[in-house]
Amino acid sequence: SQELEQSPQSLIVQEGKNLTINCTSSKTLYGLYWYKQKYGEGLIFLMMLQKGGEEKSHEKITAKLDEKKQQSSLHITASQPSHAGIYLCGADASSGNTGKLIFGQGTTLQVKP
Amino acid sequence: GAVVSQHPSRVICKSGTSVKIECRSLDFQATTMFWYRQFPKQSLMLMATSNEGSKATYEQGVEKDKFLINHASLTLSTLTVTSAHPEDSSFYICSAATGFLIDGNQPQHFGDGTRLSIL
Numbered sequence: 541s542q543e544l545e546q547s548p549q550s551l552i553v554q555e556g557k558n559l560t561i562n563c564t565s566s567k568t569l570y571g572l573y574w575y576k577q578k579y580g581e582g583l584i585f586l587m588m589l590q591k592g593g594e595e596k597s598h599e600k601i602t603a604k605l606d607e608k609k610q611q612s613s614l615h616i617t618a619s620q621p622s623h624a625g626i627y628l629c630g631a632d633a634s635s636g637n638t639g640k641l642i643f644g645q646g647t648t649l650q651v652k653p
Numbered sequence: 654g655a656v657v658s659q660h661p662s663r664v665i666c667k668s669g670t671s672v673k674i675e676c677r678s679l680d681f682q683a684t685t686m687f688w689y690r691q692f693p694k695q696s697l698m699l700m701a702t703s704n705e706g707s708k709a710t711y712e713q714g715v716e717k718d719k720f721l722i723n724h725a726s727l728t729l730s731t732l733t734v735t736s737a738h739p740e741d742s743s744f745y746i747c748s749a750a751t752g753f754l755i756d757g758n759q760p761q762h763f764g765d766g767t768r769l770s771i772l
Contacts, residue, residue: 581765581766582765582766585758585759585762588758633699638685638752639685639749639761640685640702640750641699642699643697644696
């Protein structure tokens, strides 16, 4: 079965610093999703990547999917306290936009002011 | 944009009671709904897939008699935790999917989750 491995598991950065979170799949990805969550709350959709080499940006967050579609990275530029939370990568369990996802174990980000 | 409403957001009840959680897609018809469970400081684990009008498909290790799922319409799925015990305490979250991209962004939208605490 497919597995997603996220690294690092936790991260503490000083405000204003850049950071990168990685998500690696044991199999080729059909679709890769990045979400942000505060524990005990719902998921905030950040970005979806489907094509090899695809890169998307929203405000200070950039997500990339490698050409082989097995690894994705989430990069935050000039981090702010509002970026703190749990970042989850999710992947389609099969092709066809079924909506069924498997998730990485999450990366907890703390941003020190 | 697409909205999924999950209710209640929080429930506290005594051991042995049954608890029903509702998941509604408010502005789209969801052919499939998914139920996830999240333990503290852990990721979301898929529990079951719910298709309208048919029996739910449960993931390995999830007790179907413990977690009853009903998907009565294209906008409503319910998860009932039967005879709940403290070990069932967790954060439960649903998602609803149409089989194609919603708002051109993603094929599924998540509810805000339900925090279940069994005393």
